[in-house]
Amino acid sequence: xxxxxxxxxxxxxxxxxxxxxxxxxxxxxxxxxxxxxxxxxxxxxxxxxxxxxxxxxxxxxxxxxxxxxxxxxxxxxxxxxxxxxxxxxxxxxxxxxxxxxxxxxxxxxxxxxxxxxxxxxxxxxxxxxxxxxxxxxxxxxxxxxxxxxxxxxxxxxxxxxxxxxxxxxxxxxxxxxxxxxxxxxxxxxxxxxxxxxxxxxxxxxxxxxxxxxxxxxxxxxxxxxxxxxxxxxxxxxxxxxxxxxxxxxxxxxxxxxxxxxxxxxxxxxxxxxxxxxxxxxxxxxxxxxxxxxxxxxxxxxxxxxxxxxxxxxxxxxxxxxxxxxxxxxxxxxxxxxxxxxxxxxxx
Numbered sequence: 256x257x258x259x260x261x262x263x264x265x266x267x268x269x270x271x272x273x274x275x276x277x278x279x280x281x282x283x284x285x286x287x288x289x290x291x292x293x294x295x296x297x298x299x300x301x302x303x304x305x306x307x308x309x310x311x312x313x314x315x316x317x318x319x320x321x322x323x324x325x326x327x328x329x330x331x332x333x334x335x336x337x338x339x340x341x342x343x344x345x346x347x348x349x350x351x352x353x354x355x356x357x358x359x360x361x362x363x364x365x366x367x368x369x370x371x372x373x374x375x376x377x378x379x380x381x382x383x384x385x386x387x388x389x390x391x392x393x394x395x396x397x398x399x400x401x402x403x404x405x406x407x408x409x410x411x412x413x414x415x416x417x418x419x420x421x422x423x424x425x426x427x428x429x430x431x432x433x434x435x436x437x438x439x440x441x442x443x444x445x446x447x448x449x450x451x452x453x454x455x456x457x458x459x460x461x462x463x464x465x466x467x468x469x470x471x472x473x474x475x476x477x478x479x480x481x482x483x484x485x486x487x488x489x490x491x492x493x494x495x496x497x498x499x500x501x502x503x504x505x506x507x508x509x510x511x512x513x514x515x516x517x518x519x520x521x522x523x524x525x526x527x528x529x530x531x532x533x534x535x536x537x538x539x540x541x542x543x544x545x546x547x548x549x550x551x552x553x554x555x556x557x558x559x560x561x562x563x564x565x566x567x568x569x570x571x572x573x574x575x576x577x578x579x580x581x582x583x584x585x586x587x588x589x590x591x592x593x594x595x596x597x598x599x600x601x602x
Contacts, residue, residue, distance in 0.1 A: 375400025
C-alpha cells in the first residue's frame with residue numbers, strides 16, 4: 256500500500272533527500288508530534304471525503320510515495336449516495352501534510368456494471384504503488400478488485416507519469432485452489448522489491464468463503480505480473496493483517512506496521528518470512544476524535560532527514576456504516592524509538 260524507492264533502500268524505502276514536515280519554518284506551522292507521548296500529527300485528518308460524490312462517503316486505504324514532484328497519495332474513495340462503489344484517486348503534497356486532490360480523479364474506477372464479468376466491477380481499492388525513476392514503467396500499482404457477488408482478486412496497472420494508468424483486464428493473482436487459504440479472495444496487497452534477489456514480493460490477505468479477514472500470504476514475481484504463491488505466513492488471521500512493509504537497509508531489517516484489532520502495531524523480520532511481534536501495547540491505539548472507532552491499514556514511508564517513519568492510516572469515528580466517517584491521518588515514529596521496542600521471538 257506504498258512506494259518503495261530511493262537508492263539508500265534499494266528501491267524499497269523512500270529515502271527523502273530533503274526534510275519532510277519542516278513545519279516550524281513554514282507559514283501556518285504546527286508543532287510536530289512526539290511519538291513518546293502521542294505520535295499523531297496535529298493537522299489530522301490530513302485527507303477527508305469529498306467534495307465530489309466518487310469519494311464523498313469515506314476516504315481510506317492509501318499508498319503514499321515520494322517522487323521528483325513531491326508526495327503522491329493514491330487513496331480509496333467510497334462513493335455516495337447508494338451503493339458504496341470504491342475507486343482509486345490521487346492527492347499531491349509538497350510537505351506530506353497538506354494535500355490537494357487531483358482534478359482528474361478518480362484515476363482507476365469500476366465500471367459499476369454489476370452484471371458484467373469484470374473482476375473489479377464494484378471496487379477498485381486498497382492500492383500499493385512502486386515508483387522507480389529509471390524503471391519502465393516508472394509507476395506500478397497493484398490493487399484489490401471486487402466483483403459483485405464474488406470476491407476480491409489482485410489487479411495491476413502501470414503508468415509513466417503517475418496520473419494516466421494502463422490497467423490489465425484480468426487479475427494478476429486469481430483465487431487459490433479449492434481448500435487453500437485464499438480460495439475465495441485475495442486483497443490488500445503490499446509489494447516491495449526484495450533487497451537481495453531483486454524480485455517483487457507481495458504480502459496479501461487471503462480469505463475462504465464467509466471469511467472477512469484471513470491469514471497473510473506471500474507471493475513472488477520477477478516481472479510484477481506473473482506471480483508464484485509461497486503460501487501463508489501463519490494460521491492466525493489477526494496476525495500481520497493489512498501489513499505495510501518497509502526495508503531498512505542500514506539495519507538489514509524488514510519493518511512492518513499492521514492492524515491488531517482496532518489498533519496498529521509493529522513487527523520486524525530479517526528475512527520477510529519469520530516475524531518478531533511487538534511485545535507490548537500497540538504503537539497506535541484508537542482514541543482521538545477522528546479515530547475513536549479504529550486505526551487501520553497503515554501506509555509507511557521513511558523520512559531520512561528526520562530519521563523517522565511517516566505512517567498514514569485510516570481513522571474511523573463510529574461503528575454504524577451509515578454514520579461512520581473514515582479519514583486518512585498521519586502518525587510519526589522515530590527510528591530510534593522503534594529500535595528500543597521489545598520484540599517477541601521469531602515465528
